Amino acid sequence: xxxxxxxxxxxxxxxxxxxxxxxxxxxxxxxxxxxxxxxxxxxxxxxxxxxxxxxxxxxxxxxxxxxxxxxxxxxxxxxxxxxxxxxxxxxxxxxxxxxxxxxxxxxxxxxxxxxxxxxxxxxxxxxxxxxxxxxxxxxxxxxxxxxxxxxxxxxxxxxxxxxxxxxxxxxxxxxxxxxxxxxxxxxxxxxxxxxxxxxxxxxxxxxxxxxxxxxxxxxxxxxxxxxxxxxxxxxxxxxxxxxxxxxxxxxxxxxxx
Amino acid sequence: xxxxxxxxxxxxxxxxxxxxxxxxxxxxxxxxxxxxxxxxxxxxxxxxxxxxxxxxxxxxxxxxxxxxxxxxxxxxxxxxxxxxxxxxxxxxxxxxxxxxxxxxxxxxxxxxxxxxxxxxxxxxxxxxxxxxxxxxxxxxxxxxxxxxxxxxxxxxxxxxxxxxxxxxxxxxxxxxxxxxxxxxxxxxxxxxxxxxxxxxxxxxxxxxxxxxxxxxxxxxxxxxxxxxxxxxxxxxxxxxxxxxxxxxxxxxxxxxxxxxxxxxxxxxxxxxxxxxxxxxxxxxxxxxxxxxxxxxxxxxxxxxxxxxxxxxxxxxxxxxx
Numbered sequence: 001x002x003x004x005x006x007x008x009x010x011x012x013x014x015x016x017x018x019x020x021x022x023x024x025x026x027x028x029x030x031x032x033x034x035x036x037x038x039x040x041x042x043x044x045x046x047x048x049x050x051x052x053x054x055x056x057x058x059x060x061x062x063x064x065x066x067x068x069x070x071x072x073x074x075x076x077x078x079x080x081x082x083x084x085x086x087x088x089x090x091x092x093x094x095x096x097x098x099x100x101x102x103x104x105x106x107x108x109x110x111x112x113x114x115x116x117x118x119x120x121x122x123x124x125x126x127x128x129x130x131x132x133x134x135x136x137x138x139x140x141x142x143x144x145x146x147x148x149x150x151x152x153x154x155x156x157x158x159x160x161x162x163x164x165x166x167x168x169x170x171x172x173x174x175x176x177x178x179x180x181x182x183x184x185x186x187x188x189x190x191x192x193x194x195x196x197x198x199x200x201x202x203x204x205x206x207x208x209x210x211x212x213x214x215x216x217x218x219x220x221x222x223x224x225x226x227x228x229x230x231x232x233x234x235x236x237x238x239x240x241x242x243x244x245x246x247x248x249x250x251x252x253x254x255x256x257x
Numbered sequence: 258x259x260x261x262x263x264x265x266x267x268x269x270x271x272x273x274x275x276x277x278x279x280x281x282x283x284x285x286x287x288x289x290x291x292x293x294x295x296x297x298x299x300x301x302x303x304x305x306x307x308x309x310x311x312x313x314x315x316x317x318x319x320x321x322x323x324x325x326x327x328x329x330x331x332x333x334x335x336x337x338x339x340x341x342x343x344x345x346x347x348x349x350x351x352x353x354x355x356x357x358x359x360x361x362x363x364x365x366x367x368x369x370x371x372x373x374x375x376x377x378x379x380x381x382x383x384x385x386x387x388x389x390x391x392x393x394x395x396x397x398x399x400x401x402x403x404x405x406x407x408x409x410x411x412x413x414x415x416x417x418x419x420x421x422x423x424x425x426x427x428x429x430x431x432x433x434x435x436x437x438x439x440x441x442x443x444x445x446x447x448x449x450x451x452x453x454x455x456x457x458x459x460x461x462x463x464x465x466x467x468x469x470x471x472x473x474x475x476x477x478x479x480x481x482x483x484x485x486x487x488x489x490x491x492x493x494x495x496x497x498x499x500x501x502x503x504x505x506x507x508x509x510x511x512x513x514x515x516x517x518x519x520x521x522x523x524x525x526x527x528x529x530x531x532x533x534x535x536x537x538x539x540x541x542x543x544x545x546x547x548x549x550x551x552x553x554x555x556x557x558x559x560x561x562x563x564x565x566x567x568x569x570x571x572x573x574x575x576x577x578x
Contacts, residue, residue, distance in 0.1 A: 003360050003362050010355060011356045014345070015348060085345045086343040087343055087345050088343075089339055090344075090357060091360075092309065093308060096309045096325055096328075255305070255310065255311040256311065257301075257310075
């Protein structure tokens with residue numbers, strides 16, 4: 001298994017996928033910081049202050065939270081790229097058991113998802129921290145929020161990367177998998193939860209929000225009720241692993257011709 | 258001589274379509290086995306079933322008694338070069354080999370050895386998307402050789418190679434067998450393989466037609482397929498031929514062909530009827546003809562009986578001998 005994971009990490013590293021996703025993550029985090037600071041430069045709002053309350057600082061550090069969609073995409077691409085370029089033939093020859101093939105991707109995806117989270121956090125910390133101190137805010141105040149924000153943030157990225165591998169191993173067509181993922185998270189989930197509010201804590205977004213509360217307290221940007229952080233994390237993990245198990249089974253039935 | 262690969266009663270159905278049916282054959286160590294059949298005869302499906310890429314509907318396909326998926330570190334036992342398209346275009350040749358080496362627990366130094374072996378050292382850092390078909394074939398071979406396997410499976414490896422490349426491939430395959438390795442190499446052209454293989458497994462429409470040695474198959478070739486005769490008396494010759502049980506057909510204004518006839522029979526026959534001959538050609542079958550005959554005329558309902566109606570064996574009439 002270790003061999004398969006190391007091979008998997010080299011495989012993904014030698015394609016453009018992780019580098020493009022990393023570039024997008026940095027870009028998005030940069031834009032988010034821009035929005036956070038510019039929106040407070042309202043000349044008509046005399047009460048403007050740089051983020052300074054605990055909650056404001058945590059929101060600043062964790063501003064890239066929705067970047068978990070990039071981790072999801074990473075997981076999806078790790079599987080579907082193999083089918084798009086037919087490299088799956090070589091992968092199966094080296095790792096013939098489908099469970100091991102998917103398992104190696106889950107663990108590598110989790111590692112890369114964590115790295116993606118750390119990348120966004122570093123940009124938020126350095127970019128946000130420097131801007132803060134330039135505007136008379138407290139860099140060290142932001143640094144103090146690291147223990148509160150980072151564990152839940154990284155955990156959610158890891159869980160979404162695993163979910164992505166699960167989805168990709170069921171829907172191996174790259175375009176279809178991406179459209180279905182984005183369709184769910186951007187449109188369908190919102191429609192579903194606005195119709196049935198109680199469903200919110202069960203959908204991946206709600207579960208992820210619960211999981212991110214690991215250390216930053218019960219912050220929740222809306223009125224929906226959530227599971228506790230560990231329940232949310234387990235639910236997300238269950239989604240990922242159940243999808244991956246179904247995917248492994250389907251892959252063991254699917255012929256590579 | 259032990260079997261490196263054993264296929265027993267192998268079958269594959271895609272829905273109602275039968276791609277491979279009750280196929281059995283063995284591949285011996287230290288020999289090159291040609292896996293031959295026309296395009297669409299089930300060669301690739303069979304090789305992919307052997308390697309666990311296509312699920313098996315019936316029967317077994319094993320390496321020394323074990324299925325591919327049950328081999329520990331399979332790439333160190335079985336090297337497979339399947340098709341020249343399965344590379345990520347933006348991955349460099351060397352990196353592609355390193356991913357396989359890592360997964361198979363093969364030392365990194367081996368990557369450079371195989372690149373050297375197939376002559377790709379100079380382009381090791383080039384992206385595979387820029388490779389020609391011939392270079393991809395070489396990279397496939399390099400991938401197959403990475404784990405120093407004792408069994409090699411090559412699917413149409415000559416495709417896309419230039420004549421020098423094919424010559425190199427032949428030498429390479431022979432050397433593998435000389436080192437005691439078992440090589441199973443598929444092709445739709447027997448002529449491409451006849452200088453390379455020791456044994457042949459011929460399939461058609463997913464069923465075994467014949468498993469034999471090349472020497473045995475060669476003895477079938479070189480036998481008479483017929484006589485081509487040019488004569489100014491074609492009408493009279495036709496009349497006398499109609500009186501004896503032979504298949505003949507006119508192929509030109511003064512030329513006809515008698516299937517399966519030999520000069521030993523036709524010479525005296527022509528003399529007996531005092532027919533003037535301008536030209537008398539004894540047509541002999543090539544190995545390729547035998548192969549085509551076996552595969553094209555193959556009737557799936559009656560395997561191993563072979564033959565076809567068009568070229569039924571000639572039987573000289575008793576009185577003409």
